[in-house]
Amino acid sequence: MFKKIFMLFKIGRKLSTSGAISSFYQIYNPPIIIKILFFIVGFNFGNKKDNNNLSDGAKLCNALQEMGTTFIKLGQFLATRPDIIGENISKELEKLQDKLPPFDTNIAKKILKTELGKESFDQITNISEPIAAASIAQVHFANINVADQKKDVAIKILRPDVEKIFNEELDALMFLAYIVESLVKKTKRLKLVEIVQLLREITNVEMDFRFEAAAASELYENTKNDLGFDVPKIYWNQTSKKILCLDRIDGISIRDVENLKLQNIDTKKLSKNIIQHFLRHAIRDGFFHADMHQGNLFVSKSGAIVPVDFGIMGRLDKKNRKYLAEILYGFIKRDYQKVAEIHFIAGLVSKEFSKEEFAQSLRSIGEPIFGQAAKNISGGKLLNQLFKNTEKFNMQTQIQLLLLQKTMVVVEGVARKLDPDTNIWNVSKPIIEDWLKNVKDPINKISESIDEASEVLKRLPDLPIIMDKANDVMTLMAEGKFNPNTLAYRSLREEELKLELMRNKIFGGVLVLVIFILLVFK
Numbered sequence: 443m444f445k446k447i448f449m450l451f452k453i454g455r456k457l458s459t460s461g462a463i464s465s466f467y468q469i470y471n472p473p474i475i476i477k478i479l480f481f482i483v484g485f486n487f488g489n490k491k492d493n494n495n496l497s498d499g500a501k502l503c504n505a506l507q508e509m510g511t512t513f514i515k516l517g518q519f520l521a522t523r524p525d526i527i528g529e530n531i532s533k534e535l536e537k538l539q540d541k542l543p544p545f546d547t548n549i550a551k552k553i554l555k556t557e558l559g560k561e562s563f564d565q566i567t568n569i570s571e572p573i574a575a576a577s578i579a580q581v582h583f584a585n586i587n588v589a590d591q592k593k594d595v596a597i598k599i600l601r602p603d604v605e606k607i608f609n610e611e612l613d614a615l616m617f618l619a620y621i622v623e624s625l626v627k628k629t630k631r632l633k634l635v636e637i638v639q640l641l642r643e644i645t646n647v648e649m650d651f652r653f654e655a656a657a658a659s660e661l662y663e664n665t666k667n668d669l670g671f672d673v674p675k676i677y678w679n680q681t682s683k684k685i686l687c688l689d690r691i692d693g694i695s696i697r698d699v700e701n702l703k704l705q706n707i708d709t710k711k712l713s714k715n716i717i718q719h720f721l722r723h724a725i726r727d728g729f730f731h732a733d734m735h736q737g738n739l740f741v742s743k744s745g746a747i748v749p750v751d752f753g754i755m756g757r758l759d760k761k762n763r764k765y766l767a768e769i770l771y772g773f774i775k776r777d778y779q780k781v782a783e784i785h786f787i788a789g790l791v792s793k794e795f796s797k798e799e800f801a802q803s804l805r806s807i808g809e810p811i812f813g814q815a816a817k818n819i820s821g822g823k824l825l826n827q828l829f830k831n832t833e834k835f836n837m838q839t840q841i842q843l844l845l846l847q848k849t850m851v852v853v854e855g856v857a858r859k860l861d862p863d864t865n866i867w868n869v870s871k872p873i874i875e876d877w878l879k880n881v882k883d884p885i886n887k888i889s890e891s892i893d894e895a896s897e898v899l900k901r902l903p904d905l906p907i908i909m910d911k912a913n914d915v916m917t918l919m920a921e922g923k924f925n926p927n928t929l930a931y932r933s934l935r936e937e938e939l940k941l942e943l944m945r946n947k948i949f950g951g952v953l954v955l956v957i958f959i960l961l962v963f964k
């Protein structure tokens with residue numbers, strides 16, 4: 443109990459002293475009592491930090507970064523949810539750097555040995571110093587022996603105790619969310635407790651590398667016949683909850699355009715390929731890498747795109763895939779009537795609006811884009827405008843489609859850096875056309891009940907304990923909220939009961955007293 447309050451105090455103090463709190467005030471104007479509380483905890487005892495020249499957003503990013511894994515993750519999570527915190531802050535939070543100093547290689551070796559057991563550990567040799575370190579994990583290079591063959595691998599190791607610290611800090615945040623929700627009724631609609639629990643569920647899956655390994659092998663299966671896209675192989679004997687072992691990529695970072703050209707790699711073709719592969723994964727397979735920034739992409743000697751980091755993946759069910767293909771195609775063809783129709787058939791727009799009215803608003807999004815030079819056209823931006831527009835027509839955008847839209851903007855950015863003249867429409871069209879030709883069901887026949895998840899789970903390796911959890915989190919990410927039939931929902935209810943019990947145990951007065959004592963003996 444005291445630990446939680448102490449942690450809360452530290453969090454509040456950090457936010458106030460960094461000045462980051464003022465950016466929160468911009469999106470949400472809290473009651474005066476909360477402002478006073480932050481003013482008190484944020485009071486500077488002579489050690490004023492001079493970061494006044496920084497923007498509110500930069501201050502917020504700095505504060506979160508200094509506060510470590512939990513808050514970096516919180517910031518990254520909120521960055522993907524402009525629907526909760528608004529466009530401006532979400533843009534600022536996108537700049538958050540996921541970096542922390544590495545931990546010692548000897549500790550890494552100890553973790554490897556405990557996690558994998560002696561036999562699998564003994565197959566690993568030449569473990570390098572860390573080559574990359576982020577908030578959740580760090581990566582080493584090594585060799586492993588598989589059937590008397592020496593393989594070059596990369597091994598990603600979870601930071602020691604990161605799960606424990608994360609869950610403890612989230613307990614404190616959860617408590618804060620609960621107190622705020624109970625005291626300030628207006629905040630109920632912000633669903634703070636649900637957001638913290640959502641972050642917990644999602645990050646706990648990210649911290650279980652068996653999921654990442656399963657995602658990599660699913661992407662591998664889906665794309666093994668696609669020329670120009672290679673997914674590294676997973677070594678399951680050297681993989682566990684805390685360890686991910688995969689083929690080491692022998693390639694050039696996609697960021698290094700100069701070097702790619704020196705190696706005679708056709709960067710124009712590469713630019714086209716990255717867009718086409720991404721669309722194929724999203725539309726054909728309904729399963730796509732949702733973290734395709736330059737740092738996670740390499741190019742092999744033969745010019746194939748090789749991704750790493752399968753912690754965040756997106757999933758689209760059949761209905762959404764069809765919806766996506768039809769709207770993109772409709773826009774490419776400038777057939778706004780058709781795009782409007784799809785929205786009405788799929789029941790995405792409230793009946794109180796007229797189809798013509800909706801088509802007109804679609805035209806207002808599409809036409810200005812066609813007036814532009816090819817290099818300014820962006821499918822991702824178009825979707826962004828479309829989703830904003832549909833909100834006006836009472837349509838809720840699915841989180842998975844938002845994830846896709848955001849990734850599309852990133853992928854197009856990567857493509858443009860390879861070739862500034864890429865014409866996104868020309869490149870996208872054949873992929874979408876092909877798929878639409880092959881799909882027989884018209885959109886209105888696609889049943890709501892198609893359950894892609896069960897098909898997907900069949901393909902995962904045999905990991906019975908985590909299956910339910912994976913299924914839950916997939917549903918949860920797809921819907922952006924808890925489904926009352928899932929394990930995750932039950933755990934939210936349990937969490938809420940616990941919080942209620944705890945609140946009943948203490949009185950407001952005690953809380954104030956403790957904060958006061960902590961203040962005096964800081």
Ligand SMILES: Nc1ncnc2c1ncn2[C@@H]1O[C@H](COP(=O)(O)OP(=O)(O)O)[C@@H](O)[C@H]1O
Binds near residue numbers: 574
């Ligand atoms: N299989 C691999 N081969 C070569 N380098 C890798 C491999 N996997 C990861 N790396 C390097 O380690 C970095 C961090 O790995 P990544 O999986 O992206 O972790 P994080 O989730 O911390 O971003 C990558 O950006 C890349 O430079």
Ligand SMILES: [Mg+2]
Binds near residue numbers: 737738751
């Ligand atoms: Mg990465």
